[in-house]
Amino acid sequence: MREIIFDTETTGFYANEGDRITEIGCVEVINMLPTGRELQRLINPERDIPKEVTAVTGHTFEMLRDKPKFAEVAREFLDFVGDAVLVAHNAKFDMSFINMELERAGLPPIPASRFKDTAAMARERFPGSPASLDALCKRFDISLESRTKHGALIDAYLLAEVYLELNGGREQGLAFDESAGGAGKVAFPARPPRPAPLPSQVSEREREAHAAFLETIGGDRTLWKRLGLV
Structure with a gap:
């Protein structure tokens, strides 16, 4: 404008x-x-x-x-x-x-x-x-x-x-x-894909503590386990 x-x-x-x-x-x-x-x-x-x-x-x-x-x-x-x-x-x-x-x-x-x-x-x-x-x-x-x-x-x-x-x-x-297609639409700039995934910053101790916490709130029924995130 x-x-x-x-x-x-x-x-x-x-x-x-x-x-x-x-x-x-x-x-x-x-x-x-x-x-x-x-x-x-x-x-x-x-x-x-x-x-x-x-x-x-x-x-x-x-x-x-x-x-x-x-x-x-x-x-x-x-x-x-x-x-x-x-x-x-x-x-x-x-x-x-x-x-x-x-x-x-x-x-x-x-x-x-x-x-x-x-x-x-x-x-x-x-x-x-x-x-x-x-x-x-x-x-x-x-x-x-x-x-x-x-x-x-x-x-x-x-x-x-x-x-x-x-x-x-x-x-x-x-x-x-x-x-x-008309005013009011925001054009976000395209970002190139990262050449290699970033390594995980989670330590083994933190991973074990998280798994223990999930057991206290439902174990295999939790969303994290169903999606394979742990």
């Missing part, structure tokens, strides 16, 4: 009060594993950026002044996303900004049904525990060393790892086999 893990950086918290997107980062995953395809764009927000936001993202209006406006990258973003589900942390926040920018660009919004929220997934799985991206990275032992500032693409890659863990982690290596 193809999904897009994405994150946005913005000038503030309120899409309906004039705040704008300054960066968008997208990572393509198939069956919850990154494919290597990504999209990252810095965006001219067409307004000032508060100092407290710059302290978090590193973005200033001066560094973004010559970057494309969202309307100029909107079609590229939509083409990259296609019809995939959009996975974000606190998805309502990112959804509100994406759809606000699409509306400004004269494009239809993306339906809420196409967004998946990893924060809600984490709260359901770990009720009462912190559900921030940082907290989940620490819970799943995901390194934050590459992140000196909050960057959309860096955070999207971190979220891709968190998303995998929230869905069973590395056990996803037992991939769903869609070629075997």
